[in-house]
Amino acid sequence: MPGWVTPDLLTLVGMVGAAAIFVGYVASILHPSWLWLAIAGYLVHWFGDSMDGSLARHRHIERPSYGYFLDHSCDSVSTMLILGGIGASPYVRLDIALLAVAGYLLLSIHAYLSAKVCGDFKLSYLAAGPTELRLMLIGLTLAMLMLGSAPGVFGRVSGFDLFVGIVAVILMILFAAQSWTVARRLAAIDR
Secondary structure: OOOOOOHHHHHHHHHHHHHHHHHHHHHOOOOHHHHHHHHHHHHHHHHHHHHHHHHHHHOOOOOHHHHHHHHHHHHHHHHHHHHHHHHHOOOOOHHHHHHHHHHHHHHHHHHHHHHHHHOOOOOOEOOEOHHHHHHHHHHHHHHHHHHOOOOOOEOOEOHHHHHHHHHHHHHHHHHHHHHHHHHHHHHHHHO
């Protein structure tokens, strides 16, 4: 990469991608073609978020505390933008999207606490990490484009609501299971 491209610039690129995702979902109220902006935003976000740390390591300019803090702070804001945008779209109810935000942030908190207490930083669960999650969300967005905002299958709950709601429940169950496992391990160590 050219010398003017810095890890901080790539972090900013990732945040611009997250903002584009938000705008794409919210603007899909006007017309479904705005969902293409959300998909493009995922690709921009993916690039910036994945490359910032790699570039810092490649150039031997790591700043571990700063990078860890900035990266995970931006991840939290990105999660709010992405899932908030999904909830503001005509495809998924806001309350269900916010449950997914809660599940994701609970699992993130678990990862950060485990990193501090156990020295073990884990981003992937059930063989899925950030890359697989982005691919799943791109797939969801493509389904929105193809299927449209269909009426609810169970009253006010659509198929998209069910999908996002199930993901939210899985994230919360993973948080509880992982917290239980780590707590038991730490209890045994602290005896």
